[in-house]
Amino acid sequence: MNLEQVARRAKVSTATVSRVLNNADVVKNTTRARVMKAIAELKYHPNLHARNLAGGKSRTIGVIASNMENPFFFDIYKAVESDAHARGYEVLVANTDYRSEQLVTSIRLMIGRRVEGLAAIVSEMAPELIEELVETRIPVVFYDVGTPRQNITNIRVNYRRGVEKVVDYLHSLGHRRLGFVGHHAMLGPINERMKTVVDAVARIPSLAVRTSADTDTLQGGREATRALLDSGFAPTAIICVNDVMAVGALRELRERGLRVPQDMSVTGFDNVKLSEYCYPALTTVHIPRDRIGHIICERLISKAGKPAPADREIVIDPEFMVRESTGQAPVVIRKY
Amino acid sequence: MNLEQVARRAKVSTATVSRVLNNADVVKNTTRARVMKAIAELKYHPNLHARNLAGGKSRTIGVIASNMENPFFFDIYKAVESDAHARGYEVLVANTDYRSEQLVTSIRLMIGRRVEGLAAIVSEMAPELIEELVETRIPVVFYDVGTPRQNITNIRVNYRRGVEKVVDYLHSLGHRRLGFVGHHAMLGPINERMKTVVDAVARIPSLAVRTSADTDTLQGGREATRALLDSGFAPTAIICVNDVMAVGALRELRERGLRVPQDMSVTGFDNVKLSEYCYPALTTVHIPRDRIGHIICERLISKAGKPAPADREIVIDPEFMVRESTGQAPVVIRKY
DNA sequence: TTGAAAGCGGTACCAG
DNA sequence: CTGGTACCGCTTTCAA
Numbered sequence: 179m180n181l182e183q184v185a186r187r188a189k190v191s192t193a194t195v196s197r198v199l200n201n202a203d204v205v206k207n208t209t210r211a212r213v214m215k216a217i218a219e220l221k222y223h224p225n226l227h228a229r230n231l232a233g234g235k236s237r238t239i240g241v242i243a244s245n246m247e248n249p250f251f252f253d254i255y256k257a258v259e260s261d262a263h264a265r266g267y268e269v270l271v272a273n274t275d276y277r278s279e280q281l282v283t284s285i286r287l288m289i290g291r292r293v294e295g296l297a298a299i300v301s302e303m304a305p306e307l308i309e310e311l312v313e314t315r316i317p318v319v320f321y322d323v324g325t326p327r328q329n330i331t332n333i334r335v336n337y338r339r340g341v342e343k344v345v346d347y348l349h350s351l352g353h354r355r356l357g358f359v360g361h362h363a364m365l366g367p368i369n370e371r372m373k374t375v376v377d378a379v380a381r382i383p384s385l386a387v388r389t390s391a392d393t394d395t396l397q398g399g400r401e402a403t404r405a406l407l408d409s410g411f412a413p414t415a416i417i418c419v420n421d422v423m424a425v426g427a428l429r430e431l432r433e434r435g436l437r438v439p440q441d442m443s444v445t446g447f448d449n450v451k452l453s454e455y456c457y458p459a460l461t462t463v464h465i466p467r468d469r470i471g472h473i474i475c476e477r478l479i480s481k482a483g484k485p486a487p488a489d490r491e492i493v494i495d496p497e498f499m500v501r502e503s504t505g506q507a508p509v510v511i512r513k514y
Numbered sequence: 515m516n517l518e519q520v521a522r523r524a525k526v527s528t529a530t531v532s533r534v535l536n537n538a539d540v541v542k543n544t545t546r547a548r549v550m551k552a553i554a555e556l557k558y559h560p561n562l563h564a565r566n567l568a569g570g571k572s573r574t575i576g577v578i579a580s581n582m583e584n585p586f587f588f589d590i591y592k593a594v595e596s597d598a599h600a601r602g603y604e605v606l607v608a609n610t611d612y613r614s615e616q617l618v619t620s621i622r623l624m625i626g627r628r629v630e631g632l633a634a635i636v637s638e639m640a641p642e643l644i645e646e647l648v649e650t651r652i653p654v655v656f657y658d659v660g661t662p663r664q665n666i667t668n669i670r671v672n673y674r675r676g677v678e679k680v681v682d683y684l685h686s687l688g689h690r691r692l693g694f695v696g697h698h699a700m701l702g703p704i705n706e707r708m709k710t711v712v713d714a715v716a717r718i719p720s721l722a723v724r725t726s727a728d729t730d731t732l733q734g735g736r737e738a739t740r741a742l743l744d745s746g747f748a749p750t751a752i753i754c755v756n757d758v759m760a761v762g763a764l765r766e767l768r769e770r771g772l773r774v775p776q777d778m779s780v781t782g783f784d785n786v787k788l789s790e791y792c793y794p795a796l797t798t799v800h801i802p803r804d805r806i807g808h809i810i811c812e813r814l815i816s817k818a819g820k821p822a823p824a825d826r827e828i829v830i831d832p833e834f835m836v837r838e839s840t841g842q843a844p845v846v847i848r849k850y
Numbered sequence: 851t852t853g854a855a856a857g858c859g860g861t862a863c864c865a866g
Numbered sequence: 867c868t869g870g871t872a873c874c875g876c877t878t879t880c881a882a
Contacts, residue, residue, distance in 0.1 A: 180858085180859050180860080181859060181860060181861095182859080190868075190869085191868065191869045191870070192859090192860075192861095192869090192870095193861080193862080193868070193869060193870075193871090194867085194868060194869075195860095196860065196861060196862085197861095197867095197868085199860090200861085204867060204868085205867070205868085206867060206868085209867080209868080221646065221649045221650075223622065223625045223626055223650070224626055224859085224860075225567070225626065225628060225858085225859050225860070226563075226623075226626035226627050226628075226860095227562075227563040227564075227566040227567045227572075227627070227628065227858090227859080227860090228563075228567050228858070228859035228860040228861090228874090229626075229859080229860055229861080230563040230860090230874090231561070231563045231564050231567055231858090231859080231860070231861090231874045231875065231876090232859075232860040232861040232862085232873080232874055233860075233861060233862090233874085234861090234874070236563075246582075246588070247585070247588055247592075249583070252582070252583055256583075259609070268623065270606070271607055273595070286559065287562075287604065289559045290559055290560055290561065290562040290565075291562050291563070292561060292562075292563065310557065313557045314557075314559070395787070396787050396788065396791045397787065400791075425788075425791050425792075426791060428791075428793070429790075429791045429793075432793060451731070451732050451733065452732065452761075452788075454765075455732045455736075455761050455762060455764075455765045455792075456761075456791075456792060456793070457764070457765075457768060457792070457793040516874085516875050516876085517875060517876060517877095518875080526852075526853085527852065527853045527854075528853090528854095528875085528876075528877095529852070529853060529854080529855095529876095529877080529878080530851085530852060530853075531876095532876065532877060532878085533851095533852090533877095535876090536877085540851060540852085541851070541852085542851060542852085545851080545852080560875085560876075561874085561875050561876070562876095563874090563875080563876095564858090564874070564875035564876045564877090565875080565876055565877075566858090566876090567858045567859065567860085567874090567875080567876075567877090568857080568858055568875075568876040568877040568878080569858085569876075569877055569878090570858070570877085851882105852881100852882085853880100853881085853882080854879105854880090854881085854882100855878100855879095855880090856877105856878090856879085856880100857876105857877090857878090857879105858875105858876090858877090859874105860873105860874090861872105861873090861874085862871100862872095862873095863870105863871090863872085863873105864869100864870085864871090864872105865868100865869085865870085865871105866867105866868085866869085866870100
């Protein structure tokens with residue numbers, strides 16, 4: 179089923195059918211009606227590949243994230259999609275599951291589909307890949323990766339500040355031994371976030387920290403916490419790299435009969451909805467996902483006339499949120 | 515950057531470059547090397563639209579879901595994607611947010627992109643739309659919608675059985691007044707699941723039920739529960755349409771000082787990971803998402819030779835899982 | 851083993 | 867307002 183068949187049935191040329199499809203207002207009403215009738219009767223669906231090929235533009239942007247299962251990424255995606263739709267764009271999504279080969283595959287796929295903009299929310303990326311993207315001249319937004327370049331905009335959250343607020347707060351509550359639950363980064367075990375925590379702790383001499391890592395899931399949070407508690411190091415507070423893993427931590431603590439926050443404090447990061455719904459509600463750090471989503475769209479979709487802006491770094495300051503999962507350090511540490 | 519430029523640089527024809535790209539083994543090694551070199555130097559990325567157009571097949575399937583934010587849908591999607599990738603297929607995702615216009619848009623988009631198979635996990639669908647899909651002859655799998663047709667496979671869960679198990683269990687625990695928390699369906703308020711619950715309750719004369727509905731989110735679960743408790747009807751147990759909404763319900767109950775399960779029992783549905791991580795862990799009904807995902811892929815992706823099977827209905831029997839959120843009906847109903 | 855050329859299904863420019 | 871037609875970038879015979 180193609181333009182030509184529709185044209186034949188409506189007794190017009192393919193050019194006219196195309197005009198009707200793209201609501202060019204030049205078509206005479208009676209002609210338009212005839213064409214629409216033919217389209218309906220034939221149940222014709224335009225081939226978007228052909229359209230993109232001929233038209234040269236896809237009106238599509240891509241979003242690649244490490245883990246869409248984590249609401250943090252999903253919230254950003256939703257914000258992007260909503261904005262994109264409002265501007266008549268479609269968005270293609272891809273998940274890397276923190277696997278670098280998948281990242282390569284996904285990026286190539288996006289380029290192959292000729293997206294007009296690409297957002298990569300992926301925490302790590304090989305320099306060659308970045309180079310590859312720069313060469314394509316496609317507008318790109320990185321979250322938390324690399325530095326601004328010609329066609330690249332960079333959004334980064336001031337994690338250092340966020341983490342420092344958490345550490346300082348726990349310190350003020352009397353905690354001296356802190357555990358950190360992180361997730362595996364793609365390239366090697368020493369990930370940036372973990373380093374940030376270690377640095378933040380190092381500012382305060384009386385503080386000690388021990389880290390643990392697992393997958394970025396509820397279960398990973400639980401496993402990492404289990405490992406941390408079994409390690410012999412006896413923290414009175416556990417800082418988690420994000421809310422999802424923190425919920426996993428809560429579960430493990432409950433299993434061991436440790437009360438939060440009386441026996442152990444726990445903090446999350448991101449402030450996803452779940453952090454208010456779990457028990458106890460998490461003390462966490464808010465990162466504005468929709469703001470990030472809006473910025474992405476603004477940078478990726480070229481406004482009428484003006485080309486999309488780029489070559490900038492946008493730093494977002496996170497906000498500390500105290501809820502129920504943190505409290506005074508216990509005087510006597512319960513065995514577990 | 516296109517095939518021709520690569521061909522020119524490698525001093526071969528576009529046909530040969532194409533052969534290299536598709537690893538046809540006929541190409542001489544030295545030629546292949548020359549082409550690969552040119553490809554790398556020019557940072558050439560094949561245009562997939564052109565490829566699909568010329569080749570006639572997209573090696574892509576589509577998955578449309580009502581709410582990817584709910585892990586139930588996401589788990590299915592993950593399973594589908596994993597299987598699809600293993601067979602060299604890509605998957606395109608779309609979210610409808612339970613909006614029927616979005617469903618229409620998404621389906622048209624998928625057809626336009628010429629997916630070779632389409633899964634619709636969307637609980638409701640207009641007959642004309644189903645007809646439209648039948649006409650395309652694209653293999654389709656519906657979850658919980660419609661009936662088998664020529665190119666349509668139907669997967670359905672035996673909700674009735676699942677709900678009956680829940681109701682019977684609560685009844686055996688002494689509960690007589692049940693609340694039901696559901697979510698808004700797309701078309702009108704009387705959704706199928708709600709009806710199923712009402713029917714299941716009607717089997718047992720001593721039972722009474724009151725329903726409430728809101729969005730399919732944590733917050734929706736909370737709001738619906740709030741409305742239910744404020745309605746004057748005093749349930750001793752709340753049956754939730756899924757786990758996510760059940761977690762929202764738990765939050766509202768906690769807010770009101772009602773203990774689960776001592777003062778109020780709560781049940782979920784789906785058995786997503788979160789149901790084991792929330793507090794208290796949810797009594798729920800397991801629906802095997804990966805099995806569903808596998809079936810979808812098997813039906814959508816034509817095996818070598820054989821065309822994908824279709825025209826069948828596959829019924830899945832859910833499994834009841836007792837955890838901590840249910841208990842004996844309280845003797846004295848606490849005020850709230 | 852390689853090249854030439856005919857599509858694939860649209861879009862858009864140029865005439866009429 | 868409508869038709870003819872040259873591409874868009876790649877795949878796939880058919881010949882050589």
